[in-house]
Amino acid sequence: MIGAAALLLAAAPPSVAGLYHSQQMEIGAALELQADGHFRYQLDYGAVSEGAEGEWTADGQTIRLTSKPMPKEPTFDLVRDTPASKCTLTLSVDWGKFNWNSPPDVLVPYEGKPHELQQLHADRDTGTVHLDNCAVTTVMPLVPVFDVAGEPIAVSPASGHRLSLRFVPNELGHVAFRGERLTRDGSSLLLNRYDTVIRFLRDAP
Numbered sequence: 777m778i779g780a781a782a783l784l785l786a787a788a789p790p791s792v793a794g795l796y797h798s799q800q801m802e803i804g805a806a807l808e809l810q811a812d813g814h815f816r817y818q819l820d821y822g823a824v825s826e827g828a829e830g831e832w833t834a835d836g837q838t839i840r841l842t843s844k845p846m847p848k849e850p851t852f853d854l855v856r857d858t859p860a861s862k863c864t865l866t867l868s869v870d871w872g873k874f875n876w877n878s879p880p881d882v883l884v885p886y887e888g889k890p891h892e893l894q895q896l897h898a899d900r901d902t903g904t905v906h907l908d909n910c911a912v913t914t915v916m917p918l919v920p921v922f923d924v925a926g927e928p929i930a931v932s933p934a935s936g937h938r939l940s941l942r943f944v945p946n947e948l949g950h951v952a953f954r955g956e957r958l959t960r961d962g963s964s965l966l967l968n969r970y971d972t973v974i975r976f977l978r979d980a981p
Contacts, residue, residue, distance in 0.1 A: 792834055796965060796976035807965065807976045815841055817951070821970060823921045828951040839958040839965060847950035851926040852880075852917045856940040863910040864936030867903045867917065871943050879903040880917040883925055887911035887933050917941060922948065923970075 791811070798805035804820040815832040819825070830844035852869065860866065867879040879898040885891065886909045893916070898905045911933040916925040931937045958965045958976075965976040 792839060792960065792965070794981070795979045797979060798974050798976055800975060803972075803974060805974050805976065807967075809839070817841065817953075819969065819974070821972070821974075824970060826922070826949050826951050828953050830953060837960045839960070841953040841956040841958070843951060843953045846954075847947035847952050849924055849952050850919050850922070850943070850945045850948045852929070852941040853944055854929050854939065855942050856938075857931070858938040858940070860936030860938045862934070862936050863907060864938070865905040865907055865912065865915070865931075866936075866938045867898050867905065867915075867941065868939070869917070869941045869943055872945070874943065874945070876920050878920070880920060882918060883916040884912045885914055887913050890914075915939065919943075919948070924948075 793809045793811040796807040802821065806818045808816045809832050813831050815830060817828045828841065828843050830842050833840050869879055878900045881895060881897050882905055883893040883895055885893055890913070894908065896905050896907065912931055913933060914928045915931055916928050918925055929939065958967045963978045967974045967976065
């Protein structure tokens with residue numbers, strides 16, 4: 777007769793701790809889940825090069841990553857807000873040492889719907905954002921390539937705005953994971969990142 781302890785041991789899922797790599801075309805990725813609950817992560821994908829470290833937890837088929845210490849994310853400083861005709865929003869950015877030339881896309885909420893963010897594109901040449909609704913209350917510029925939103929910039933729906941911004945990179949490339957979700961697929965781990973699914977394959981012991 778099999779003892780209760782043996783049954784529990786047989787039912788327990790195998791530990792996910794270990795070293796993982798991706799073998800997908802044009803993706804260089806590694807993930808180390810240490811047995812003590814710490815993780816290290818690195819991704820090179822297109823123009824993106826990023827890394828993180830912190831703590832991981834497992835719950836059934838789900839692994840969650842939380843960066844620790846939490847890095848200071850990039851943002852934009854408001855240099856000048858020049859009044860413009862109503863329903864006008866135009867952006868210009870001093871990118872500093874970065875060779876980005878185009879104005880960033882933005883996330884905006886509309887008056888009365890503060891939690892419903894809309895992503896809008898800025899015209900590459902003029903920096904004009906084409907608004908679907910004039911009642912914009914906040915502008916959150918997006919960092920190119922990384923799609924990280926800067927700190928909210930409050931604007932008034934009563935007038936238009938020409939915003940001059942300065943990019944502040946802070947710890948760009950250090951990911952601020954907050955319970956980032958990976959799912960188990962057999963011995964592999966799947967991570968949704970940058971409109972693709974990264975499959976981490978476990979290294980042989």
